[in-house]
Amino acid sequence: MDPLLLFKALILGIVEGLTEFLPISSTGHLILAGDLLDFNDERGKLFEIVIQSGAILAVVWEYRARLGRVAGGLLRGEVAAQRFILNLFIAFLPLASLGLLFGKAIKAHLFNPLAVATTFILGALVILWAEKRQHRIRIDSVEEMRPGDALKLGIAQAFALIPGTSRSGATIIGGLLFGLSRQAATEFSFFLAIPTLGVATVYQLYKERALLSADDLGMWAVGFVSAFVSAFLCVRWLLRYISSHDFTIFAWYRIVFGVVVFATAHFGWVQWTAH
Template structure:
């Protein structure tokens, strides 16, 4: 097996393990890729393998998704929830398209920024996890449209690698009145259109520079991300309901600090 293929598998496993926990999967994959000497054309690998994690969510939530969409024609609550997710997705569409080139050519190529964002995000997550009390919403389906739209704007902060898409949406939901479980669950649902959109757009933008080797690495990373994300999604809701997000906050701070020291030293 080629060295790059092995690294692609490792990065895919890392993507699946970190996509849905608030630690920044993109930040982890970019930093690990840098230290392992992995290069991907147009940084497409780091974005496209996220579709594996999306498919994991679709698989785990297939029954619930079917219930929501099949009942939508006659159930106002289902229609409102679909509208809430799409409304939360809208800011990422606009800002993601406008800022795509800056994100990929500047932010993705600034590892010190990624490490700093991991540390700062961990500090914020630790504070919010302890401070956010007396939640008003205990089901993702009950989030008001205005709240969903605000979460969508907060999610856009994750276009800075190291911030974390799930971390931004979870912190946003917690500060707006969600409990810890529903915050994670809304992040799951919002990830579906967000990451699917990122996959399609990034694949389109990089269609001319992806060769067979790059596509092969993407396929390996995709499969590994799918398999590990299934495990994480099934475990995460139960864990955060009982324990909160402090573990992930400290993980961010430790990983960001180690990465920052390594980058400054070498």
């Protein structure tokens, strides 16, 4: 296996894990990182999708006891467990439906660094606006959510089809606007990542199966493990962080990052792909 390719896999895995659950867009960062590493062909794009499975496993491991209780509750026919699964299914539907309808067109026109930089900045302005609003909390925990709440967060998550928006950012900020506590909005975003990223990974593996090769197993392994470790550390850090902070710092990060991309493109410091 090419050591340079393994290095690229390591970097992209770390980028995926550190950005998947923060409101700063993992897809946007992977597009930029892939462009810089010259790993943005069809094989590279498939790799970026599939290493999300490492980030998914990090959430499953962090919440293994809670998910185990839900599984046990389903077997016993408990209403709370059934409502939890129903809420995830409802919240998953908007992004899945719109992704099937418009995913190809979005990838063709918006999966490029300058489009990502634009949505980085626009998303930051939404976060700053949302954080300045007075939060009226009516839902303190994920267990208190109803199907209507799940549908609203699902619609919010659908905005993440636009690269640079951030799936976690859309659901968390949407949750705050719809009356969820910061903890509930963040945790539901984590749980919703399991079906959302899981289905996306399986679908892309099937769709692009012709690109799969046993020679790439080393690359997949490095990307998976690095995504898992970095995502696990990030999830634990974020849960501690939100206990005493808001998301304003991430908004300013997005603005700085977006401006840097525009500046490097304007002055010719980086030859970003424009397609």
